[in-house]
Amino acid sequence: xxxxxxxxxxxxxxxxxxxxxxxxxxxxxxxxxxxxxxxxxxxxxxxxxxxxxxxxxxxxxxxxxxxxxxxxxxxxxxxxxxxxxxxxxxxxxxxxxxxxxxxxxxxxxxxxxxxxxxxxxxxxxxxxxxxxxxxxxxxxxxxxxxxxxxxxxxxxxxxxxxxxxxxxxxxxxxxxxxxxxxxxxxxxxxxxxxxxxxxxxxxxxxxxxxxxxxxxxxxxxxxxxxxxxxxxxxxxxxxxxxxxxxxxxxxxxxxxxxxxxxxxxxxxxx
Amino acid sequence: xxxxxxxxxxxxxxxxxxxxxxxxxxxxxxxxxxxxxxxxxxxxxxxxxxxxxxxxxxxxxxxxxxxxxxxxxxxxxxxxxxxxxxxxxxxxxxxxxxxxxxxxxxxxxxxxxxxxxxxxxxxxxxxxxxxxxxxxxxxxxxxxxxxxxxxxxxxxxxxxxxxxxxxxxxxxxxxxxxxxxxxxxxxxxxxxxxxxxxxxxxxxxxxxxxxxxxxxxxxxxxxxxxxxxxxxxxxxxxxxxxxxxxxxxxxxxxxxxxxxxxxxxxxxxxx
Numbered sequence: 253x254x255x256x257x258x259x260x261x262x263x264x265x266x267x268x269x270x271x272x273x274x275x276x277x278x279x280x281x282x283x284x285x286x287x288x289x290x291x292x293x294x295x296x297x298x299x300x301x302x303x304x305x306x307x308x309x310x311x312x313x314x315x316x317x318x319x320x321x322x323x324x325x326x327x328x329x330x331x332x333x334x335x336x337x338x339x340x341x342x343x344x345x346x347x348x349x350x351x352x353x354x355x356x357x358x359x360x361x362x363x364x365x366x367x368x369x370x371x372x373x374x375x376x377x378x379x380x381x382x383x384x385x386x387x388x389x390x391x392x393x394x395x396x397x398x399x400x401x402x403x404x405x406x407x408x409x410x411x412x413x414x415x416x417x418x419x420x421x422x423x424x425x426x427x428x429x430x431x432x433x434x435x436x437x438x439x440x441x442x443x444x445x446x447x448x449x450x451x452x453x454x455x456x457x458x459x460x461x462x463x464x465x466x467x468x469x470x471x472x473x474x475x476x477x478x479x480x481x482x483x484x485x486x487x488x489x490x491x492x493x494x495x496x497x498x499x500x501x502x503x504x505x506x507x508x509x510x511x512x513x514x515x516x517x518x519x520x521x522x
Numbered sequence: 523x524x525x526x527x528x529x530x531x532x533x534x535x536x537x538x539x540x541x542x543x544x545x546x547x548x549x550x551x552x553x554x555x556x557x558x559x560x561x562x563x564x565x566x567x568x569x570x571x572x573x574x575x576x577x578x579x580x581x582x583x584x585x586x587x588x589x590x591x592x593x594x595x596x597x598x599x600x601x602x603x604x605x606x607x608x609x610x611x612x613x614x615x616x617x618x619x620x621x622x623x624x625x626x627x628x629x630x631x632x633x634x635x636x637x638x639x640x641x642x643x644x645x646x647x648x649x650x651x652x653x654x655x656x657x658x659x660x661x662x663x664x665x666x667x668x669x670x671x672x673x674x675x676x677x678x679x680x681x682x683x684x685x686x687x688x689x690x691x692x693x694x695x696x697x698x699x700x701x702x703x704x705x706x707x708x709x710x711x712x713x714x715x716x717x718x719x720x721x722x723x724x725x726x727x728x729x730x731x732x733x734x735x736x737x738x739x740x741x742x743x744x745x746x747x748x749x750x751x752x753x754x755x756x757x758x759x760x761x762x763x764x765x766x767x768x769x770x771x772x773x774x775x776x777x778x779x780x781x782x783x784x785x786x787x788x789x790x791x792x793x
Binding site: 351368369419 | 613692693695696698699700701702703710711714717790791793
């Protein structure tokens with residue numbers, strides 16, 4: 253695996269460097285004027301290039317909405333998202349998304365699905381090599397010709413991750429990518445993500461509702477939730493996670509932080 | 523496809539394929555029982571004199587009429603020209619239906635703008651177009667093919683435009699997230715997702731094409747199966763009327779079966 257990772261860092265010289273992401277007073281409401289529901293309010297946060305930021309919050313708090321704004325899949329009605337200093341308007345080439353469901357095209361092989369992530373500019377031969385390399389990176393090289401329904405959920409999710417990486421993104425947006433996987437597969441995927449991040453540094457925004465996942469993967473954890481008197485969610489806390497990755501899942505320091513985070517999310521510590 | 527993910531997957535599939543062929547043969551044979559019985563009943567009722575030969579010529583007389591026309595080289599011409607008209611009109615109408623269905627299925631504005639008009643045009647009965655087409659295009663191949671085109675257009679248009687509204691939103695969003703837009707999004711995600719609906723529309727359109735063919739040939743033609751019908755009616759050749767009807771039924775069913783084979787392949791490929 254290490255040999256694969258080492259070669260992949262040098263294989264593509266056109267790879268984008270990690271990019272900075274800034275949310276600036278971002279707000280988003282849904283519904284008609286008579287029945288308006290504020291989801292996000294006044295979200296301001298700067299994510300450093302190459303940082304892994306976990307976005308944590310209860311379900312329905314607007315985590316995915318925040319991520320979709322960065323991807324250009326959704327347009328905020330207040331404030332803005334800047335990537336590398338320029339505002340996101342529409343689908344952004346510099347980002348790549350992996351969703352909670354794999355969302356692979358069922359009539360294509362895994363290989364062809366990963367190829368959909370390739371940037372428009374890439375040549376056919378370079379693209380083919382890149383897809384093969386990524387399939388190897390996520391451990392799917394033997395399944396390149398399989399259709400999505402012929403592989404397990406975890407494998408499909410790895411293909412989805414490879415499709416996002418094919419874009420050589422400056423910012424990788426992950427919307428609860430391991431949320432639908434079983435516990436064991438989820439731990440393996442978390443390790444895989446760390447390996448990928450070490451091999452191909454990129455800024456990662458990871459939406460999750462799993463406190464342990466955030467503690468294991470993130471440099472900082474953004475807790476999203478209602479705060480103050482206004483409606484909707486905003487930045488409740490922004491917490492740096494101590495220790496270099498990979499972290500000991502049972503360390504005392506993290507246990508303390510876990511307790512605090514759960515309290516912020518409204519779960520009592522027992 | 524080469525290696526199964528679960529050990530059970532491949533044996534199950536090959537088993538179902540094995541019995542599938544057997545079942546298909548059995549289904550075909552079952553489907554031939556009623557036509558054979560009808561043929562027998564036809565033979566018996568004309569032989570016993572329950573009907574006069576003018577009302578119901580025996581199967582043998584119809585076959586003889588067919589053989590005679592074949593010998594004179596006329597039957598081949600009728601069959602050829604009718605098939606050609608149907609295939610041309612079906613291809614053009616299907617392509618137009620697919621295009622219009624894609625535009626109205628994907629754009630709410632286009633649907634609001636053009637939907638009511640297309641719906642009204644669809645309500646016009648096929649025969650009502652004939653005088654207009656003759657006036658505008660003339661008595662020639664183009665007017666006949668155009669009438670069949672009209673018949674083939676609507677089934678494809680309707681099924682495609684409706685199916686495109688129900689494509690999995692998550693897949694479309696994933697496609698958009700990876701920079702696919704417009705025609706590339708249509709051909710990469712949306713069209714493959716509605717392949718089964720496209721084929722249902724095409725099969726309806728093909729059946730409609732044969733209906734419209736007869737309408738076109740009954741009125742202003744000098745050859746073709748529809749012309750054979752009207753000409754035989756004028757000459758009192760009931761045997762030839764039966765011949766034309768049987769040939770239309772067989773041709774329609776055969777082309778539909780061929781399209782069904784293509785459908786089965788496509789659904790397996792894109793499902």
